[in-house]
Amino acid sequence: MGYSYQLAKTMSNKLYITLIRNNQGEGKDLSELRRHTFSNTVDYRTLKKFVLKVFTPCKCREVHTRHKQALKESTSDDATLAETEELFDDWDGEANVTKRLCSGHERAIPIDNLVMDLDVKEEGISTLFCYLELHPHETWKLENLTNVYSTCNIQCYGGPALLQEIAKKCPPVAVAIAKAKKDGINFAGKTDIDFPVVEISDCMGWDSGPVKRELKMLMWNMSGANGPRRTGVMVEFANLAFHYRAPGDLTEDEIDDVIMSLHTRIQKQEKAELTNLKYLFDTLHSVSHKNFWMCADDLDEKKNDKLKIILEDYFQDQTDFKAAVLDATEPELSSYELNQVSSDIKQFIHMYSQEHKLNGRAIARVFHGVASPCFPATTWGRVRRFWRSNINIDFNLLIKLATKLLIQLR
């Protein structure tokens, strides 16, 4: 934290700690530490994008309605019909929201795509998945699974006929080909296929694990007397993905609730971290020595005792800490700062809005020197005019201001 410390034992065997401040700009230390927090927060719009992706809509409800219809038409026996209807009404009834029609689907979202799409680091997205898993919700459940490869690539060195042959042997390949044909891909003379193996397995109602093992087996012919022989089929998996199980029939209201609760949680986390940093920074500052020589010869018992009280409070009941948190006021900008930073933001928008997808947070991050997947430090660190240019301005104020100016200049 920009401090060095010295431990000393006196004759009476008491332990003394002396803090010495680094002489580089003190306000900067705090800004440096805050950057770690800002690189992990995600805004509302990004969260919405994330949640909608995670809870990809499924066809369970549609299938259920069709199934119900078919049963109605085929069942002539009144008693059975009543019984079946009762069973289905359990699910349809508004009052019975706790009974979820969809039992959950195995899903995989390629990590690299999602990172670039959301402009959030992999660790940040993993944290969001953890929040979803820990979400205390009674009507749905998300279970995180180990990351897996989500794409299967099959190449048939034996020619197009071989691809047709394995499609007959291995239903997932047949389904993948059918799906690709529906999307307009022509398979005449084609010897290879790429397909989302987890998605295909799920739509067949199978787990992707056994399906992948079966696909791998396509490479080998086991029937020969001389042991396994290569078949001329190459099966490979790629695209490491976030892997989880979640229902796909969440209502709009439920989706809104999920986004809101994630948002609240992230805001709380950010606020707690920032207050914590500020408190530690200020209190340690109050008991530190500006220069080494000030404490080289004599021990400052007063500062030493105060520091002990601060540390004890912080690591035990946090009374002083909590009081300081309550006192914390919202940051404000002077009119000079406001003019300065507004003009910086306008220039930034003017220079980069053509070639980059800008939003308030992206601009605030650059101005604080917080790297993100779409705005990496290797590139943006060289843009001296803007990188870390407004590190003294409150991060969230910057977001608000940049968002406002983006809308105005559109």
Ligand SMILES: [Zn+2]
């Ligand atoms: Zn479903």
